[in-house]
Amino acid sequence: MRMRDTVIKPMHREGIRFVAAFAVATLMLFLLWRPLGWVGVGLTIWCYYFFRDPERVPPVRPGLVVSPADGIVSLIEPVVPPPELGMAATPLTRVSVFMSVFNCHVNRTPAAGEVLTVAYRPGRFFNASLDKASADNERNSLRLRLTDGRELAVVQIAGLVARRIVCFVKPGDRLQRGERFGLIRFGSRLDVYLPPGVVPLVQIGQTMIAGETVIARLDAFGEGGGA
Template sequence: MTIHKEGRSLLFWMLIILAALNYGLYYYLPSQEVLLNVVLLASVVFYLIVLQFFRNPFVPIKNEEGIVYAPADGKVVVIEEVVEDEYFKASKKQVSIFMSPINVHVNRSPIAGIVKFFKYHPGKYLVAWHPKSSTENERTTMVIQGKNGTELLVRQIAGALARRIKWYVDAGSPLQQCGEFGFIKFGSRVDVFLPLDSEILVDIDQKTKGGRTAIAKLKD
């Protein structure tokens, strides 16, 4: 378990600010023991909450052709057939995973392959489970072409709290299965669009672990 690079600078400056705040209170209000203890406890709890948000557990790279792994920690909130009209313009099976602020927010590639298409969309910050969040929120669209030619679309969607989507790929980038490709700060969602003949291996409300939970099996 390590701290993700997206949080290191924030955590450093937060530690400095909280330490300075508590030092200042102890210096100027030495007699206010109850207040000092409350502020210190609140500072420690707040820092630990932010610290756990940026945790980055070790996830081994896999090479299981035909298996699609969850791109994120969270809960399955959507399993349905939809028309994906940005890239495929055809019917696909959609699996959506909602990440709460307490989940690990590292995003991992569900399969190995090459990024065939990538696009960033600025947008709104509706709650991540809102029906229009997938078309109106800040988001990215990434299409991965697997070794057998199968294409999957993965969409990062910012939520009401998450206002910074990070990605580390572009069109043409190679991806390892379960390798990191991005990060979303605070509550958010990741959608995966699969071929219609894919076998879905998860259920609604099931908890997932990014790079560890198999969510679908592709047809040979």
């Protein structure tokens, strides 16, 4: 890999207008006072990196669930999935990945499957690292039927700074593991609800890479399962 490729990353199209707005504001700041202009340059660069969209290489081994987001595992606990998904009111193991404003915010599919439900619910904007954010904050939830028939849910949750959840998929779409499915602007969290009996392989505080870090194995022997 060339040195340039480690610094300059592709930017997601959702970020174009934001970077453009930051750049225009920076030009205005330079006209007002040069030191402020340089502050604007720094903020414009930060905005570009916020919307970076690097390529990821999902593991090819069957039966793995990968992280839907870059960030830190903040919670692992049994919780009933969001009611708007229409899943059974039975607690499932939920793995929460908290994204700071410095993480890449492109969200990726944890496992291959068909989108059964996409459900948006408006809400509040508590700090996304808090447990109550899952229940009270703005969120967008996806219910997936995996290739082995089991179901998995992944939920985009807006955070203290985030004010816009973007989802690129709809019911009926078939997604591959690690495929881009959405984005959250400026700080947020992703929850993954694992199928019954699936045990997470991560722990609180662990750093995650979207589309690459393995959260769990759908089959204890690594055979079959939704790839």
